């Protein structure tokens with residue numbers, strides 16, 4: 001029955017044409033139903049097999065099944081193509097469009113300055129030490145040779161925390177100098193530390209004051225330490241921070257935990273930009289023998305120096321910032337500049 005075999009090829013060609021013409025998965029499914037569904041044209045041909053004479057059946061069956069497999073393969077291929085097409089963007093890609101920028105976080109300018117200070121001191125053998133922000137009067141004042149009637153302890157100047165009358169008064173530390181005492185009490189000399197940290201004072205906020213700010217304390221204790229060591233160290237670090245042509249000078253001053261005591265002024269292109277030759281930047285001095293006594297170091301054997309300065313002040317000079325409050329406002333337009 002040549003008629004049966006002859007029908008196969010045209011039907012195959014028609015089916016393939018319809019599969020190829022299907023523009024989306026729904027149209028393809030319709031085309032599949034038209035040919036391979038239970039009432040489809042190709043299915044009808046398959047059903048006709050049964051009516052063939054017995055001797056023709058094997059050849060016809062083989063031919064028709066071959067084509068059925070071909071059609072199913074073509075169908076799967078086309079389905080894959082259409083699914084891929086559906087997943088692709090319909091708009092063409094504009095390769096000239098600007099990329100999507102990834103917003104990178106940054107360190108706060110005070111953190112950057114602190115890290116720079118720490119890095120400079122590390123180069124010359126200092127390690128970072130730490131202490132509590134909630135302190136007692138002993139570490140903040142008494143052990144630093146600051147007597148009970150000293151104005152720094154006044155409740156006007158200092159944040160005292162509530163405590164039962166039987167308890168030792170607790171307060172927010174007014175300076176990082178308290179950590180000098182904690183470190184010396186916890187280890188024998190020599191000592192070579194810096195202490196960056198937050199401190200608290202009852203100042204009204206204005207362009208140059210804030211009730212919380214940050215300091216760096218330095219302490220060096222060894223045999224035969226001199227003011228020359230102090231000056232050389234301070235000069236090294238400030239040149240790293242403020243530029244190689246930075247000069248420093250010491251002016252006599254008073255601190256109860258150092259003797260002699262000095263204030264440090266520095267001069268650089270940055271101070272001249274602010275309209276001044278010299279700017280006061282830090283307090284320092286040779287550790288007072290009484291402080292050594294208080295921590296159990298023998299003042300006849302050990303000598304040392306200490307200093308303290310404000311991190312905000314360094315950052316303000318370095319970046320030309322005129323209002324300290326900008327550091328604490330978390331305004332991204334300010335912070336992104338650093």
Ligand code: DAH
Pocket residue numbers: 174175176177217218255257258282283284285306307308309
């Ligand atoms: N503690 C002082 C202050 O808060 C700064 C200071 C001065 C620290 C002299 C020192 C020092 O270690 O020796 O103003």
